[in-house]
Amino acid sequence: MLPEFFEFYNPTKVVYGAGIASDFQAELDAIGVEKYFIVSDNVIRDQGIVEKVVAGLTSAGITVTGEFLNVPPNSAIKTVNLCADQAKSSGAEGLIAIGGGSVIDTAKAANILISEGGDLVEDYSGIHTLTRPLKPLVVIPTTAGTGSEVTMISVIYDEKNKEKLAFGDKFLLPSLAVLDPQMTTSMPPGLTASTAMDALTHAVEAYVGTGCSPVSDIFAAGAVELIFKNILQATEDGQDLEARGSLLVAANLAGTAFSHSMVGCVHGMAHASGALFHVPHGIANAILLPHGMEYNFDEIKEKLARLTPFMGVEISGLSVEVSAAKAIEAVRGLTAKLNEMGALPLRLREVGVPEEGLPELAEYAVNDGTSWFNPREVVAEEILLHLKNAY
C-alpha cells in the first residue's frame, strides 16, 4: 500500500571509484570554490589517508587553508566549536570531511557555525533550524556505516547535559560524496563489522519504519542485499576492493533510505547505550538489531517477510510469520559468524553496560527522538524486557 504522502530529496552528488579520493578535481570545479579546510581525525591521519587526499587537492590547484584532526570517536559540542573557530579564521570557503560518522557529523555541525555563527545548542539543535544553504561540504567516508555523507542529520554529544543532540536540516546535506573503497581498506575487522552492522540497522529500520516509501524501500532493500553478500568477506579480507566497495555503496544506500524514512527503537537503544555507557554506535546496533526486530515483530512482520529474500534466504511456500522470523534468524546468524571471527561482541554485558543500568537505558530509549518513527509505541517496561534479552 502506498503512503498517503512521501517525498524524496537527494541533492548530494555521489561519485564512486577506486582511487577517486585523490583525483576529483572536476567535481570540485563544479562546486566552484577553491579554499577548503580539512576535518578528520588522528587515526586517519596516521594511516596516510589525509596526506593522500591533500596531495591530490594541491596538485589540482586547490588551497588547503588548514586541518582539524582532533575529532574524537563520539564528537562533542566543544570539538565542533574548536573546529569551526579554526576553519573560520583560516579563511576557508568550504569544508572537506575525511572520516567516519563522527568526523562527518562534526564537519556538518561546524559548517553551521562557520556559515551562520551563533550558538550550536541554543540556536540550531532540533530540526529545520536553518534558512539558507551553508558553505560547500565535501565528504570522503573512510568507514562504510553511517551513510552520513547523504543524510541531513548530524548527531553530536552535548557534554553539559549528557545527551546526544540531533541537528536535522536539508541544508546539512553535503554537496558531494566521494566514495573510494581504497579509503576504507585500513579499517580493522572489528570496525568493518560494526560499521556495516550500523548500515544494516539503518536499512532494516528504514524499511520497516513508519516513514518508509516505495523509494526509500528500494534503497533499503538494496543495502540489505549488498551487506549480506559482502560483510563477511570484507571483514575477512580488508584488501578486497570489491567487498569494500560494495559495503561503501550499501552504507550510502542505507543512508539515503533512513534519511527519508528515519530509524526506530534499535537506534533509540543504541543512542542510549552510547550516551550512558559509551558503547560504540555500530557495536550497540549489532547487538540490539535482532532484539528491536523482535520488539516490533507484530507490527512489521508483513514488511519484514518481504525483506528476508534480500538476506539470501528462500521463503517460497512459507507463511508471513515464518518468513519474517527468518529475517531475524538471518541477522542473528550473521552476527554469530562475525562473533566467531572475533569481530563483534553479541551481548550488552560484554561492552561495559551494567545490569542495573538497563532500566535507565530503557527510559532513555523511550525519550530518544527515534521513538517517533518506530512502528510500535516504545514503552519502557516492554523495551526493558528486550534489553534484558540482549544483556
Ligand SMILES: [Fe+2]
Ligand atoms: Fe546508525
